Amino acid sequence: MVSSSVNVLLLPEPGSGHLMSLIEAGKRLLGSQGADSSSSSPLTVTVLVPHAATAESASEVDAHVRRVEASSGVTSMRFHRLPAVAPPTECAGNPQEFKSRYMELQKPHVASTARELGAAAIVVDFFATTVLDVARELGVPAYVYFTSTAGLLALSLRLPALDAEVGVDFEALEGTVVDVPGLPPVPAGPALPGFMARKGSPNYAWFVYHGKRFMDFDGIIINTVAELEPGLLSAIAEGKCVPGRAAPPVYPIGPVVDLGGAKEAPPSSSHECVAWLDAQPAASVVFLCFGSLGWFDAAKAREVAVGLERSGHRFLWVLRGPPAPGSLSPHPTDGDLDALLPEGFLDRTRDRGLVWPKWAPQKAVLAHPAVGGFVTHCGWNSTLESLWHGVPLAPWPLYAEQHLNAFELVSCMGVAVAMEVDRKRDNFVEAAELERAVRSLMGGESEEGRKARDKAKEMRDACRKAVEESGSSHAALQRLRDAIRRGAAA
Numbered sequence: 268m269v270s271s272s273v274n275v276l277l278l279p280e281p282g283s284g285h286l287m288s289l290i291e292a293g294k295r296l297l298g299s300q301g302a303d304s305s306s307s308s309p310l311t312v313t314v315l316v317p318h319a320a321t322a323e324s325a326s327e328v329d330a331h332v333r334r335v336e337a338s339s340g341v342t343s344m345r346f347h348r349l350p351a352v353a354p355p356t357e358c359a360g361n362p363q364e365f366k367s368r369y370m371e372l373q374k375p376h377v378a379s380t381a382r383e384l385g386a387a388a389i390v391v392d393f394f395a396t397t398v399l400d401v402a403r404e405l406g407v408p409a410y411v412y413f414t415s416t417a418g419l420l421a422l423s424l425r426l427p428a429l430d431a432e433v434g435v436d437f438e439a440l441e442g443t444v445v446d447v448p449g450l451p452p453v454p455a456g457p458a459l460p461g462f463m464a465r466k467g468s469p470n471y472a473w474f475v476y477h478g479k480r481f482m483d484f485d486g487i488i489i490n491t492v493a494e495l496e497p498g499l500l501s502a503i504a505e506g507k508c509v510p511g512r513a514a515p516p517v518y519p520i521g522p523v524v525d526l527g528g529a530k531e532a533p534p535s536s537s538h539e540c541v542a543w544l545d546a547q548p549a550a551s552v553v554f555l556c557f558g559s560l561g562w563f564d565a566a567k568a569r570e571v572a573v574g575l576e577r578s579g580h581r582f583l584w585v586l587r588g589p590p591a592p593g594s595l596s597p598h599p600t601d602g603d604l605d606a607l608l609p610e611g612f613l614d615r616t617r618d619r620g621l622v623w624p625k626w627a628p629q630k631a632v633l634a635h636p637a638v639g640g641f642v643t644h645c646g647w648n649s650t651l652e653s654l655w656h657g658v659p660l661a662p663w664p665l666y667a668e669q670h671l672n673a674f675e676l677v678s679c680m681g682v683a684v685a686m687e688v689d690r691k692r693d694n695f696v697e698a699a700e701l702e703r704a705v706r707s708l709m710g711g712e713s714e715e716g717r718k719a720r721d722k723a724k725e726m727r728d729a730c731r732k733a734v735e736e737s738g739s740s741h742a743a744l745q746r747l748r749d750a751i752r753r754g755a756a757a
């Protein structure tokens with residue numbers, strides 16, 4: 268019998284945390300050659316790569332796509348570059364609005380490409396829910412890919428109703444809690460994502476829109492693990508987030524973590540950070556790194572330096588500086604260590620610390636046996652990478668949905684020690700608080716630290732089991748493939 272392939276189009280948002288995650292999800296969808304060749308209708312995946320809005324992001328996207336194209340074993344994945352569109356620069360200061368409008372501008376190109384290539388299903392990033400119109404026009408099933416937690420998904424699904432129930436800005440709800448099915452009461456001030464806090468803001472309006480739209484997709488693919496967020500996934504499946512309306516099927520296929528093809532870590536042993544770790548004792552180093560957009564000014568960096576020095580622990584600290592003045596790009600610049608660090612700090616800590624001012628090989632670092640704890644901005648990719656290696660966390664959320672993630676990591680999953688972050692002072696952490704959290708995380712007397720370390724190991728085992736043949740994520744992927752094939756045959 269001649270097999271006809273089922274072409275799935277993926278539309279990522281070009282931010283690296285989103286793009287890399289959806290490409291990796293595409294690889295998972297393809298599965299091993301064995302799984303695919305046993306079917307009479309093998310899946311193929313075409314990634315529609317949007318032209319990124321700034322030159323810096325465009326070269327980052329290009330480098331990543333080239334790396335995947337060049338890597339062996341991804342033969343059924345193709346890349347199709349979409350033409351450049353004029354970015355909506357007038358809303359560059361509102362990241363969620365910017366991303367949503369930028370993705371909306373891709374619609375005509377997605378439509379023409381889908382017609383040209385033939386699409387059995389379209390999977391879009393969660394900022395691209397407007398593209399559902401294209402799928403409906405073409406009569407093609409559509410899935411949304413959610414790069415963050417089931418916690419954020421539940422809150423997003425609930426947001427349109429919350430918007431109607433709560434008459435004031437959520438920002439004004441200091442001291443009160445928000446009810447999100449599947450989560451303990453969420454303290455509005457410290458934990459609600461900033462873009463959901465101001466009712467009048469365009470970022471907020473877009474999330475109300477996305478929250479409604481998620482319900483209209485044929486399925487929601489999410490980068491989480493059933494065992495990590497069981498209560499939330501049940502609440503969503505049971506229709507508790509949007510009363511009276513069943514949610515579309517949810518496919519938790521995580522952890523979708525790009526390990527460069529290796530289960531343990533990408534080979535980076537020649538990197539200076541990894542070579543430095545090679546010389547440190549097991550589980551002795553606290554790693555500090557803050558995602559693709561995190562950076563510090565001298566005031567915050569000083570607190571970290573003092574806190575680390577007083578903690579007495581070994582550390583590897585990725586310290587990056589503010590975006591270049593006048594640049595449209597939100598990307599940090601390499602940290603100017605002389606300007607950012609207190610005088611003499613590097614000399615005094617030379618034998619037990621490394622401050623790295625540039626992009627670091629985070630996955631290889633987290634995989635290294637010398638690393639015993641991670642002070643993180645709580646980006647979901649970073650969190651999953653840490654849990655994959657059983658490394659406990661201390662959350663220092665900075666932007667996007669990271670405050671909600673921090674709340675969940677401490678209050679639900681128990682894999683993190685709490686750290687007091689002052690949101691009113693631009694997420695400031697005092698030196699003494701950092702020192703306390705690092706001591707607790709790295710093996711002091713604290714019960715909280717011991718629990719976080721144990722729980723992180725438990726979650727490492729759960730994450731690894733989930734992707735094995737009998738595991739929950741493996742089963743979710745199979746259900747997703749079946750649903751896509753059924754849709755193509757219909």
Ligand SMILES: O=c1ccn([C@@H]2O[C@H](COP(=O)(O)OP(=O)(O)O[C@H]3O[C@H](CO)[C@@H](O)[C@H](O)[C@H]3O)[C@@H](O)[C@H]2O)c(=O)[nH]1
Binds near residue numbers: 556560626629669
């Ligand atoms: O020096 C660095 C810094 C980061 N990374 C990698 O970059 C990725 C960062 O991803 P993530 O931790 O998710 O952070 P962001 O890039 O900030 O991701 C955005 O997208 C995520 C998924 O939706 C959200 O959870 C975040 O809040 C949002 O800011 C990870 O794979 C890291 O390993 C490095 O390799 N080296």
